[in-house]
Amino acid sequence: MSLSQHSFAAVTDLFHQVSGIRLADTKRALVIGRLQKLAQDAGIDSLDRYVEHVVSGQDAAETRRVIDKLTTNETYFFRExxxxxxxxxxxxxxxxxxxxxxxxxxxxxxxxxxxxxxxxxxxxxxxxxxxxxxxxxxxxxxxxxxxxxxxxxxxxxxxxxxxxxxxxxxxxxxxxxxxxxxxxxxxxxxxxxxxxxxxxxxxxxxxxxxxxxxxxxxxxxxxxxxxxxxxxxxxxxxxxxxxxxxxxxxxxxxxxxxxxxxxx
Ligand SMILES: C[S@@+](CC[C@H](N)C(=O)[O-])C[C@H]1O[C@@H](n2cnc3c(N)ncnc32)[C@H](O)[C@@H]1O
The missing domain is CATH 3.40.50.150 (Vaccinia Virus protein VP39)
Incomplete structure (x- = not known):
């Protein structure tokens, strides 16, 4: 699935508003990879339409799924x-x-x-x-x-x-x-x-x-x-x-x- 520049900006702006974290252009492949499965699960076969749905603010649960997916959670016991x-x-x-x-x-x-x-x-x-x-x-x-x-x-x-x-x-x-x-x-x-x-x-x-x-x-x-x-x-x-x-x-x-x- 592809993601337009407009949708990339829209979804990373939303993520920035909620988490305070700005995802740079270099993270584009990562964002596409993480959103694809969510779009499929939501039954939407276009990433741009999926992002449009999420940023519309009408589906709080889906917004939460996107925020969860875009955070980086790498960790393990006794790190550092x-x-x-x-x-x-x-x-x-x-x-x-x-x-x-x-x-x-x-x-x-x-x-x-x-x-x-x-x-x-x-x-x-x-x-x-x-x-x-x-x-x-x-x-x-x-x-x-x-x-x-x-x-x-x-x-x-x-x-x-x-x-x-x-x-x-x-x-x-x-x-x-x-x-x-x-x-x-x-x-x-x-x-x-x-x-x-x-x-x-x-x-x-x-x-x-x-x-x-x-x-x-x-x-x-x-x-x-x-x-x-x-x-x-x-x-x-x-x-x-x-x-x-x-x-x-x-x-x-x-x-x-x-x-x-x-x-x-
Ligand atoms: C890489 S993990 C770090 C885990 C652990 N502290 C460690 O050092 O292994 C980063 C965590 O920060 C959380 N995070 C990102 N933005 C946050 C925010 N604005 N408020 C609270 N937690 C946030 C993410 O959800 C993620 O679980």
Whole structure:
């Protein structure tokens, strides 16, 4: 199926309005690839007509499907392990008078949030901590709640954690792992758009805002970082992806080490 320049502009404008992410012309093949299946499922055999239907704003469910499809959700357990090493230290030193709280902002399908939970469970125990995962995509939030993953996603997970927290699937679930119910009890997921005012989810000791800033232009990054960092407890730490340094932006945060910032 082909997509006219007019339709490409219309659908990427819509995506930008909702997510804050601008998809460049170089992403044209990716956009076509991702929309094709949706158009087929909707019974529309022209991508231009499909886009016209979506941008008309009359079908909120179809708009949601398009937004979900155009977001990039690549993730896996224990990605960028330096952050998990630091989290281990922080959790060890945590005061036990109030729960140690961590937010995975842009949690995608949940692997980051469950990796955090594995570290907290090993350092703090079954209780006394909480992880909140949020994402723009409702489909990703659903996947995260299901907590069922292809085996490949746990490739970087320490073996002891796999043994303790992952149940290997059998029969129809061969090749998949389910995160244990015990671990899931202290992890919750909900939708939140980082470009809008955020839900009231409280203050956190650590916030993971990783591999999402990379999709925003330079102007959009500081307000997102400030909005997210406002949810840090005093002295709390913000982790960003190692490919997303913030030093050149005015965020009001202090650099602690590469990809780690502190709320003063
Ligand atoms: C590449 S994944 C990152 C997952 C995880 N943080 C990691 O580092 O592995 C990026 C996620 O950002 C989410 N996202 C994109 N724009 C967003 C927005 N405006 N608000 C919230 N989440 C957003 C996408 O839905 C996607 O799941």
């Amino acid at each position: 392990p330096q952050h998990f090493e630091l989290l281990t230290e922080l959790a060890t030193q945590a005061s036990r008078t109030e729960p140690f709280r961590v937010w995975s902002a842009a949690s995608s399908s949940g692997e980051e949030a469950y990796s955090i939970a594995m570290v907290l469970a090993s350092q703090i125990g079954a209780r006394g901590w909480e992880v909140v995962g949020t994402d723009l995509s409702s489909a990703m939030v659903e996947t995260a709640r299901r907590a069922l993953y292809p085996m490949d996603r746990i490739r970087e997970t320490p073996l002891a954690m796999v043994k303790k927290h992952c149940l290997k699937g059998q029969g129809d679930y061969q090749g998949q792992v389910l995160v244990s119910r015990e671990l899931r009890q202290n992890v919750r997921f909900q939708c939140a758009n980082l470009t809008e005012s955020l839900p009231d989810i409280g203050l956190f000791d650590v916030i993971f805002l990783r591999n999402v800033l990379i999709y925003f232009d330079a102007k959009s990054k500081p307000p997102i970082v400030k909005r997210v960092a406002a949810n840090l407890k005093p002295g709390g730490l913000l982790f960003v992806g190692h490919a997303e340094p913030l030093a050149q932006f005015d965020t009001g945060l202090r650099t602690v080490r590469p990809a780690v910032y502190e709320r003063a």
